[in-house]
Amino acid sequence: MILRRSLLRAASASPTAISAPTSITTRQLHHQIPLRPIPQPIPFIPDPPTFLTAIGRSLSAHSAKIPSWDALFTLSSAQLKDLGIGPARSRRYLLHWREKFRNGEYGIGGDCRYVDGGVANLMVVERRVEGGRGGRVTTTTGLRDVGVRRVVVNVPGSVAESIATDMEVGEEKVAGVIDAEALNGVKGVVIRGARTIKGPYVEPVKGSGGLKARIRMQEGIWEERRGHKVDGGERRRAEVRAKRRAAENKAKAR
Numbered sequence: 001m002i003l004r005r006s007l008l009r010a011a012s013a014s015p016t017a018i019s020a021p022t023s024i025t026t027r028q029l030h031h032q033i034p035l036r037p038i039p040q041p042i043p044f045i046p047d048p049p050t051f052l053t054a055i056g057r058s059l060s061a062h063s064a065k066i067p068s069w070d071a072l073f074t075l076s077s078a079q080l081k082d083l084g085i086g087p088a089r090s091r092r093y094l095l096h097w098r099e100k101f102r103n104g105e106y107g108i109g110g111d112c113r114y115v116d117g118g119v120a121n122l123m124v125v126e127r128r129v130e131g132g133r134g135g136r137v138t139t140t141t142g143l144r145d146v147g148v149r150r151v152v153v154n155v156p157g158s159v160a161e162s163i164a165t166d167m168e169v170g171e172e173k174v175a176g177v178i179d180a181e182a183l184n185g186v187k188g189v190v191i192r193g194a195r196t197i198k199g200p201y202v203e204p205v206k207g208s209g210g211l212k213a214r215i216r217m218q219e220g221i222w223e224e225r226r227g228h229k230v231d232g233g234e235r236r237r238a239e240v241r242a243k244r245r246a247a248e249n250k251a252k253a254r
Contacts, residue, residue: 038073039102043115044217048072050118054107055097056223057090073098097222107222108188108200109215112154118217120186121160122202124195124210125153127183151185152197152213160205160212189213 045051049063051072065083066072075083080091100106112120126148189199196210201221205212232240 035074036102038070039104041069042106042110044106044109044112044118044120045101050217051097051101052094053217053219054222055094056220057093057226059085059090059094060219073102093224109186109217109221111187112215114154114156116157119157120154120215121157122152122186122189122197122213122215123155123160123163124150124191124197124212125183127151150191150195151183152189152191153183154186189215 041047045054048066048069048071049060052059052063052066062083062085065085066075077088077091077095080094081088085091085094109115109120114120127150128148186199189197189202192198193210197204197213199213199215201215201218203214203216204210205214231237231244
């Protein structure tokens with residue numbers, strides 16, 4: 001017993017005793033996480049006011065409170081609150097769309113490369129397909145032209161105006177003025193029927209026979225719609241409906 005106590009005292013007095021590890025708080029680790037890079041503006045979303053207009057939920061009313069593009073992607077939720085942007089669900093929604101934009105997830109028109117004054121011009125172009133796949137039915141004879149398919153492409157406004165309104169265009173007429181990637185088409189926009197451009201927020205050009213259209217920047221064009229509670233929502237639905245039935249039965253009994 002005496003030997004054990006002496007050994008313990010020697011160990012505690014030893015200069016080589018193991019010291020307790022330094023604690024690292026979660027906040028310290030949080031400050032060491034590098035900030036994600038700030039994405040570049042795109043033609044359809046060139047500045048913060050346009051971004052807030054596109055995502056909707058009346059956030060465009062706070063456009064003057066965000067001074068720059070860099071601030072839009074670096075301000076924290078607390079800083080947005082200090083600027084007067086609220087309520088909290090609006091700040092969460094803004095941060096949600098901020099991360100989507102950072103990841104390259106856009107709404108309709110986000111992949112358009114040619115935008116003039118908030119308007120992206122679209123037109124139907126006949127594109128050759130390798131291997132003979134695809135095809136089209138001509139409007140006059142009904143014969144299928146094998147190896148050709150129609151796609152909706154984004155073109156500069158000057159190109160859209162220089163081509164006859166109701167004329168079908170081959171890719172060779174636009175290949176020199178638009179990027180090759182733009183010939184792949186516009187996401188979210190399709191051709192219905194023989195040649196009519198259709199899609200959300202797509203405005204057909206009058207007199208084009210459906211071959212030309214526009215996507216115009218407007219309030220809430222990218223907005224994710226909020227649901228609405230029916231009969232008090234899931235938690236209170238049974239209670240609300242039971243009270244309603246009781247009131248209806250009471251009214252019938254009178």
